[in-house]
Amino acid sequence: MEKGFFQQVYDIVIQIPRGRVSSYGLIAAYLGSKGSARMVGWALNSSRNIPKNIPAHRVVNRNGLLTGKKHFGGTDIMADLLRSEGVEIENNSIKNFRSYLWDPSDELK
DNA sequence: TGATTGACCAACT
DNA sequence: CAGTTGGCCAATC
Numbered sequence: 560m561e562k563g564f565f566q567q568v569y570d571i572v573i574q575i576p577r578g579r580v581s582s583y584g585l586i587a588a589y590l591g592s593k594g595s596a597r598m599v600g601w602a603l604n605s606s607r608n609i610p611k612n613i614p615a616h617r618v619v620n621r622n623g624l625l626t627g628k629k630h631f632g633g634t635d636i637m638a639d640l641l642r643s644e645g646v647e648i649e650n651n652s653i654k655n656f657r658s659y660l661w662d663p664s665d666e667l668k
Numbered sequence: 669t670g671a672t673t674g675a676c677c678a679a680c681t
Numbered sequence: 682c683a684g685t686t687g688g689c690c691a692a693t694c
Contacts, residue, residue, distance in 0.1 A: 564690080564691080565691090582676090583675070583676050583677085584676065584677060587676080587677090587689085592689085593690095594689070594690065594691090595676075595677085595688070595689030595690065596675095596676035596677060596689080597673095597674060597675085597676050597677090597688090597689065597690075597691090598674095598676095598689070598690055598691065599675080599676075600674065600675035600676065601674065601675080601690085601691060601692070602675095602691095603675060604674080604675060604692095605691095605692085615675080618675080619675090620675080620676060620677085621676080621677070625675095626675055626676080627675035628675090629675080630675055631675095670694105671693105671694085672692105672693085672694075673691105673692085673693080673694095674690105674691095674692090674693105676688105676689095677687105677688090677689100678686105678687095678688095679685105679686085679687085680684105680685080680686075680687095681683100681684085681685075681686095
């Protein structure tokens, strides 16, 4: 019985260290052809239905833009969470995004 | 059951 | 440079 795509996404996202971020595309790429970047978004969307703690705020798009912030209550909750972890946010995007980037295919292997 | 949509991405017009 | 399109696959209508 193989894990579902969603579960694999959760497993990765949970492992993102505090103060670091990752992107939908990288996670999708790490999982190979099992899914696409959109599916990662879907997985995180469903993540509120599961008992686990998914740090979905640490996942942004490939530009470091907080595209999913509207799903965090409509305000800047997502940005605040990241700021409280030491990530600098400006105009809904992460400053110096590359230095915070956590690439699963590089870190997780 | 078929059509539409979506927290993306890259290429094309 | 902004808008559209195709691709990926599951969930929702």
